[in-house]
Amino acid sequence: MCEANVFIKDKEAKEYELLLEAVDKVIPGDDEIILESIFGERKIVKAKIKEMMLLDHKINLERI
Amino acid sequence: MCEANVFIKDKEAKEYELLLEAVDKVIPGDDEIILESIFGERKIVKAKIKEMMLLDHKINLERI
Numbered sequence: 001m002c003e004a005n006v007f008i009k010d011k012e013a014k015e016y017e018l019l020l021e022a023v024d025k026v027i028p029g030d031d032e033i034i035l036e037s038i039f040g041e042r043k044i045v046k047a048k049i050k051e052m053m054l055l056d057h058k059i060n061l062e063r064i
Numbered sequence: 065m066c067e068a069n070v071f072i073k074d075k076e077a078k079e080y081e082l083l084l085e086a087v088d089k090v091i092p093g094d095d096e097i098i099l100e101s102i103f104g105e106r107k108i109v110k111a112k113i114k115e116m117m118l119l120d121h122k123i124n125l126e127r128i
Contacts, residue, residue, distance in 0.1 A: 038119065
């Protein structure tokens with residue numbers, strides 16, 4: 001399946017940490033992002049998308 | 065493989081149209097988005113991400 005793992009970091013941080021696994025839906029708002037996993041888990045974070053690497057199943061966010 | 069097809073529409077438009085197939089990397093900037101396909105094709109568009117549905121291999125953008 002083609003879900004992705006979502007990682008997040010503070011602006012100053014160097015390393016990303018796992019925020020939510022197996023994410024299907026990503027819906028960005030003005031200053032927050034809604035994430036929904038294939039298990040129905042939902043998280044809303046104040047962040048912006050830094051990069052998405054779909055073949056690696058990886059989405060990197062940065063907190064704002 | 066887990067690439068996605070990227071669709072785009074104007075803000076007033078109802079229907080999305082295909083912008084780029086088989087996208088691996090998505091890198092949002094301040095008011096533009098860089099897309100890279102698995103075939104090495106690269107597009108830069110002035111747009112924002114409306115929603116991503118990874119299991120459906122679909123990313124919807126809106127022009128800004």
